[in-house]
Amino acid sequence: xxxxxxxxxxxxxxxxxxxxxxxxxxxxxxxxxxxxxxxxxxxxxxxxxxxxxxxxxxxxxxxxxxxxxxxxxxxxxxxxxxxxxxxxxxxxxxxxxxxxxxxxxxxxxx
Amino acid sequence: xxxxxxxxxxxxxxxxxxxxxxxxxxxxxxxxxxxxxxxxxxxxxxxxxxxxxxxxxxxxxxxxxxxxxxxxxxxxxxxxxxxxxxxxxxxxxxxxxxxxxxxxxxxxxxxxx
Numbered sequence: 001x002x003x004x005x006x007x008x009x010x011x012x013x014x015x016x017x018x019x020x021x022x023x024x025x026x027x028x029x030x031x032x033x034x035x036x037x038x039x040x041x042x043x044x045x046x047x048x049x050x051x052x053x054x055x056x057x058x059x060x061x062x063x064x065x066x067x068x069x070x071x072x073x074x075x076x077x078x079x080x081x082x083x084x085x086x087x088x089x090x091x092x093x094x095x096x097x098x099x100x101x102x103x104x105x106x107x108x109x110x
Numbered sequence: 111x112x113x114x115x116x117x118x119x120x121x122x123x124x125x126x127x128x129x130x131x132x133x134x135x136x137x138x139x140x141x142x143x144x145x146x147x148x149x150x151x152x153x154x155x156x157x158x159x160x161x162x163x164x165x166x167x168x169x170x171x172x173x174x175x176x177x178x179x180x181x182x183x184x185x186x187x188x189x190x191x192x193x194x195x196x197x198x199x200x201x202x203x204x205x206x207x208x209x210x211x212x213x214x215x216x217x218x219x220x221x222x223x
Contacts, residue, residue: 032209049209096143096158097155
């Protein structure tokens with residue numbers, strides 16, 4: 001599975017959009033981009049995933065560049081409860097493992 | 111949230127003792143996974159199951175065994191616990207369909223003294 005690169009940490013003001021970048025320059029055609037987050041020591045929580053088109057759900061939007069080498073997770077109106085570690089993962093369709101890496105620690109500031 | 115429970119949620123044990131962790135799901139998903147999470151390593155796959163009695167090794171399987179006798183339960187056994195197995199263990203499930211998603215349980219914190 002392709003390796004991902006994320007910033008170690010980011011801050012975002014409460015109520016503003018949080019834009020979390022991810023580079024996956026070695027991604028191949030059948031690999032999906034997934035985003036999870038982990039709050040404190042809870043189990044990772046699924047946020048969103050996509051193959052090549054932009055995706056939106058009730059939690060977030062996922063923007064994937066046309067060459068698929070990078071993506072951005074957007075939390076449109078960050079709240080204090082969005083403070084967490086966010087993981088960008090690339091895996092083969094129906095692959096057996098998610099490689100979580102160390103993620104981005106997002107802190108939402110009041 | 112997906113119906114996944116793990117038991118126990120916390121356990122302290124001594125080196126050399128056997129330990130079994132249980133993952134139970136109510137979603138009837140085909141795939142079940144065991145991960146461990148350690149500082150600086152993210153989550154690493156230990157073993158996974160793709161059906162009843164069908165299991166395979168993951169990235170860090172040494173010292174662990176698993177069993178799945180029915181769809182809803184996936185057991186992780188440490189035959190003789192060591193201090194290096196002190197970790198937080200997460201179970202996950204997935205349906206296995208195209209573009210499927212893994213859903214994670216709440217975790218078990220294991221301390222081996």
